[in-house]
Amino acid sequence: MDPLILSAVLIAGLLLLLASGIWVALSLLAVGLIAMVFFTSAPSGLVMATTVWGASASWTLTALPLFIWMGEILFRTRLSEDMFQGLAPWMARLPGRLMHVNIVGCGIFAAVSGSSAATCATIGRMSLPELRRRGYDDRMSIGSLAGSGTLGLLIPPSIIMIVYGVAADVSIGRLFIAGVLPGILLITLFMGYVAVWSLLNPSRTPPGGPDMAFGEKLRASKRLIPVVALIAAVIGSIYAGIATATEAAALGVAGALILSAASGTLTRTSFRDSLMGAMVTSSMIAFILAGAAFLTVAMGFTGIPRALAQFINDLGLSPMALLAALTVFFVLLGCFLDGISMVVLTTSVVMPMVQAAGIDTLWFGIYIVLVVEMAQITPPVGFNLFVLQGLTGRDILYVAKAAVPFFLILVLAVVLITVFPGIVTWLPTQMSNR
Amino acid sequence: QTKWDLPTAYPDGNFHTQTLRWFADEVRKATDGQLDITLHSNASLFKMPEIKRAVQTGQVPAGEILLSAYGNEDPIFEADAIPFLAAGYPAARELYEAQKPLLEKRLGDQGIRLLYSVAWPGQGIYTKREIAKIADFRGIKFRAYNAATARLAELLGAAPTTVQQAEVPQAFATGVVDAMITSGATGVDVKAWEFSKFYYDTSAMHPRNIVMVGERAWRRLPDDVRTRVLEIAAKAEERGWRESERIAEDTKKTMGQNGLTIVQPSDALMTDVRAVGSTMIEEWVTKAGPDGRKIADALK
Amino acid sequence: MRTLLDGLYKLCGWLAAFFLVAVGVLILLQIGGRLFGVLIPSTDDLAGFAMAASSFLGLAYALRVGGHIRVSLVLQRLHGRPRRWAELWCLGSASLLTGYFAFYSADMTREFITFGDLSPGLLPIPLWIPQSTMTIGLVLICVALVDDLVAVARGGDPSYEGAEGELLESEKLATTASPGPDT
Numbered sequence: 070m071d072p073l074i075l076s077a078v079l080i081a082g083l084l085l086l087l088a089s090g091i092w093v094a095l096s097l098l099a100v101g102l103i104a105m106v107f108f109t110s111a112p113s114g115l116v117m118a119t120t121v122w123g124a125s126a127s128w129t130l131t132a133l134p135l136f137i138w139m140g141e142i143l144f145r146t147r148l149s150e151d152m153f154q155g156l157a158p159w160m161a162r163l164p165g166r167l168m169h170v171n172i173v174g175c176g177i178f179a180a181v182s183g184s185s186a187a188t189c190a191t192i193g194r195m196s197l198p199e200l201r202r203r204g205y206d207d208r209m210s211i212g213s214l215a216g217s218g219t220l221g222l223l224i225p226p227s228i229i230m231i232v233y234g235v236a237a238d239v240s241i242g243r244l245f246i247a248g249v250l251p252g253i254l255l256i257t258l259f260m261g262y263v264a265v266w267s268l269l270n271p272s273r274t275p276p277g278g279p280d281m282a283f284g285e286k287l288r289a290s291k292r293l294i295p296v297v298a299l300i301a302a303v304i305g306s307i308y309a310g311i312a313t314a315t316e317a318a319a320l321g322v323a324g325a326l327i328l329s330a331a332s333g334t335l336t337r338t339s340f341r342d343s344l345m346g347a348m349v350t351s352s353m354i355a356f357i358l359a360g361a362a363f364l365t366v367a368m369g370f371t372g373i374p375r376a377l378a379q380f381i382n383d384l385g386l387s388p389m390a391l392l393a394a395l396t397v398f399f400v401l402l403g404c405f406l407d408g409i410s411m412v413v414l415t416t417s418v419v420m421p422m423v424q425a426a427g428i429d430t431l432w433f434g435i436y437i438v439l440v441v442e443m444a445q446i447t448p449p450v451g452f453n454l455f456v457l458q459g460l461t462g463r464d465i466l467y468v469a470k471a472a473v474p475f476f477l478i479l480v481l482a483v484v485l486i487t488v489f490p491g492i493v494t495w496l497p498t499q500m501s502n503r
Numbered sequence: 504q505t506k507w508d509l510p511t512a513y514p515d516g517n518f519h520t521q522t523l524r525w526f527a528d529e530v531r532k533a534t535d536g537q538l539d540i541t542l543h544s545n546a547s548l549f550k551m552p553e554i555k556r557a558v559q560t561g562q563v564p565a566g567e568i569l570l571s572a573y574g575n576e577d578p579i580f581e582a583d584a585i586p587f588l589a590a591g592y593p594a595a596r597e598l599y600e601a602q603k604p605l606l607e608k609r610l611g612d613q614g615i616r617l618l619y620s621v622a623w624p625g626q627g628i629y630t631k632r633e634i635a636k637i638a639d640f641r642g643i644k645f646r647a648y649n650a651a652t653a654r655l656a657e658l659l660g661a662a663p664t665t666v667q668q669a670e671v672p673q674a675f676a677t678g679v680v681d682a683m684i685t686s687g688a689t690g691v692d693v694k695a696w697e698f699s700k701f702y703y704d705t706s707a708m709h710p711r712n713i714v715m716v717g718e719r720a721w722r723r724l725p726d727d728v729r730t731r732v733l734e735i736a737a738k739a740e741e742r743g744w745r746e747s748e749r750i751a752e753d754t755k756k757t758m759g760q761n762g763l764t765i766v767q768p769s770d771a772l773m774t775d776v777r778a779v780g781s782t783m784i785e786e787w788v789t790k791a792g793p794d795g796r797k798i799a800d801a802l803k
Numbered sequence: 804m805r806t807l808l809d810g811l812y813k814l815c816g817w818l819a820a821f822f823l824v825a826v827g828v829l830i831l832l833q834i835g836g837r838l839f840g841v842l843i844p845s846t847d848d849l850a851g852f853a854m855a856a857s858s859f860l861g862l863a864y865a866l867r868v869g870g871h872i873r874v875s876l877v878l879q880r881l882h883g884r885p886r887r888w889a890e891l892w893c894l895g896s897a898s899l900l901t902g903y904f905a906f907y908s909a910d911m912t913r914e915f916i917t918f919g920d921l922s923p924g925l926l927p928i929p930l931w932i933p934q935s936t937m938t939i940g941l942v943l944i945c946v947a948l949v950d951d952l953v954a955v956a957r958g959g960d961p962s963y964e965g966a967e968g969e970l971l972e973s974e975k976l977a978t979t980a981s982p983g984p985d986t
């Protein structure tokens with residue numbers, strides 16, 4: 070069957086299943102199954118069991134539940150409140166005030182975690198209840214969290230960069246370094262947007278506290294010490310060669326438990342609640358990931374992504390037009406597939422095109438990361454959306470709408486790195502010239 | 504017309520994948536498109552650990568695996584990963600000849616037919632610090648990725664350490680590991696010069712990939728197509744080994760140009776390392792039984 | 804019957820939590836082992852297996868507490884009989900799908916036993932042992948879905964009703980709410 074018609078059928082099927090209220094993980098499995106049964110000759114049930122098992126019994130995945138657990142533990146200490154109290158005096162003058170904690174928090178946590186969903190879940194668990202309690206606009210808190218959670222992919226370490234580096238034969242170390250400046254650029258853009266929005270909507274930010282003297286501010290900041298120490302210790306463990314990026318999550322949990330015990334909030338009940346909460350969230354996400362893994366394999370069997378990429382190739386576009394076409398292609402694909410699947414399914418066809426067009430593969434890696442970041446927040450399949458729905462109980466479409474401005478900022482970032490490629494390439498060049 | 508999906512875990516730039524692509528193209532030409540093989544690289548269809556099972560149970564007709572990853576199943580599968588059992592290409596070919604009938608028998612029992620098998624370039628040791636004598640291994644963190652490399656590290660006096668392949672560059676940079684053993688081709692794939700300083704060209708072993716087809720899928724092919732496929736598989740094998748030898752030289756050059764010091768280990772060091780190898784060979788033969796003895800004797 | 808099922812969901816939930824702790828402990832062991840130069844074999848394989856066990860054994864428990872997410876936009880607009888039919892459609896097709904999945908997972912467990920497949924790492928672990936947690940978890944979530952299907956068919960509410968996606972809401976009420984200026 071024509072790949073265009075086939076993909077339209079499957080997309081319609083997925084949307085119908087989702088809209089009718091079938092759970093997300095099961096909708097993904099069902100569409101994968103439909104694709105396998107009707108459009109391939111492989112034994113669907115066996116393939117389903119095999120791929121889901123392979124995707125679930127995965128060492129790389131372990132960082133996700135552990136970081137979620139870390140967030141649950143910290144949420145039950147006074148730590149998140151302390152963090153906000155310590156930061157509040159310093160942010161009093163910045164339009165949008167504590168809303169920026171979401172962005173800066175994700176930016177810093179991104180240096181520990183390689184995944185977008187883990188960043189979103191850990192920071193969101195701590196900041197969302199605090200922001201809500203203080204009367205910040207819910208929609209903006211959720212949107213900014215969805216957007217800045219994706220920094221987990223851009224700021225090293227990053228799982229998606231490792232996947233791209235291996236698939237496209239690009240140095241992972243250089244990719245990591247190349248992500249730093251675009252990461253800072255994105256943080257700045259996100260914060261700028263929040264500030265401008267707050268100036269335009271003064272009624273939707275709660276009133277600020279009284280202005281404090283400098284000494285008072287410093288005294289208030291003492292409450293930041295435990296959080297800063299924990300994050301510094303986890304980042305430090307990676308760079309001191311004690312743990313790899315995946316293992317750091319376990320240290321994060323241990324550190325959170327120690328802090329919780331030291332502050333006297335660690336009780337049998339709080340331990341159990343944090344553990345059960347983390348287990349439920351991670352079981353939910355792991356099941357969706359399993360569904361996505363099966364859908365990916367089904368797509369591999371049908372050959373749709375490859376055929377669509379080939380279609381773009383056959384258009385014979387100029388480099389700029391090619392990038393524009395690829396962006397549309399990846400954004401559409403990103404609505405339905407997760408980022409890693411997008412990369413592994415398309416590199417075989419896309420990389421030769423990119424190289425033939427004379428596009429730098431290192432630069433293209435950062436471009437891909439930005440596009441995958443968009444995929445994290447586009448419905449119906451966007452993992453940050455799922456995390457935030459689990460966290461807030463808001464419907465996925467509400468979350469997706471809240472994230473739209475941040476999606477547009479990601480598009481702007483793609484335009485900026487295209488016009489000024491130096492944002493990506495300058496730092497790696499400096500490093501290798503040394 | 505038959506369509507085959509063929510998964511492999513390796514990226515497109517790898518010479519094994521390129522050989523496989525050549526194989527698929529030639530088969531398509533030689534059979535006038537009667538057999539159309541779609542190659543799925545990058546572990547985009549099945550991941551490495553699932554490919555053998557997927558072929559065995561007919562989920563895909565054919566696939567490529569690293570044979571020695573199945574050493575836990577049967578020691579014969581890991582013969583090519585035992586250090587110094589067959590060092591260098593000529594020995595690696597002899598090993599393949601000796602191993603092949605045993606392999607075909609065992610795979611046949613599992614419903615798998617061997618199409619062809621190509622060796623990786625010889626494995627050498629990458630380190631951050633210079634190793635002049637075997638005592639220099641003492642205490643350094645040595646990456647182990649299976650039982651054989653863990654035992655090797657142990658016998659060398661190093662501390663065996665597990666780090667996932669994807670995390671190797673960062674693990675080296677931050678000091679989670681100090682040394683690893685792998686082929687020059689992989690060294691170039693991961694750009695080893697960015698995180699290590701020395702490459703000790705021991706050519707200790709040449710692990711092989713195998714390309715295989717499920718018996719059920721095989722029997723469904725018409726006779727003449729089967730003949731064509733076997734002819735081209737034989738050619739692909741020859742081509743693969745040639746490429747492997749060429750890559751072995753090229754990669755050393757590439758690594759050298761990028762600032763990695765390529766060291767021919769001193770005789771004293773080699774003697775000590777070979778002694779470690781002999782211990783490992785003996786241990787493996789004990790584990791592998793009469794068939795293992797047969798292989799070891801053929802290589803003496 | 805009711806108590807038995809509820810006990811079963813809870814037991815598997817606890818097991819899932821246990822395996823989540825196991826993931827953390829195994830990784831800490833790996834880090835510790837490396838610090839002291841000891842190789843603790845197969846911690847990476849075992850952590851991966853524990854990860855899978857935690858994910859699958861927790862499925863049914865997560866369903867009962869409203870942990871699994873879905874798009875409720877259309878469902879919310881429906882009331883009375885149409886709502887019940889919609890819920891029956893969701894539960895019915897979900898039961899069928901998980902049943903199908905559980906069947907093939909069990910088939911895979913059976914094959915792992917017959918072929919004696921082993922993990923590729925340092926310790927040769929028979930794969931059917933960790934993989935059977937997937938089968939158990941899938942069978943149990945299928946049971947939980949049928950359980951709710953029966954409840955709704957009899958005119959009751961599904962277990963997750965009301966609990967769905969309100970994890971944060973409930974805790975928001977639990978923490979002393981003091982909306983006001985930043986202090």
Ligand code: NA
Nearest residue numbers: 179182221226
């Ligand atoms: Na990151």
Ligand code: NA
Nearest residue numbers: 403444447450
């Ligand atoms: Na998406």
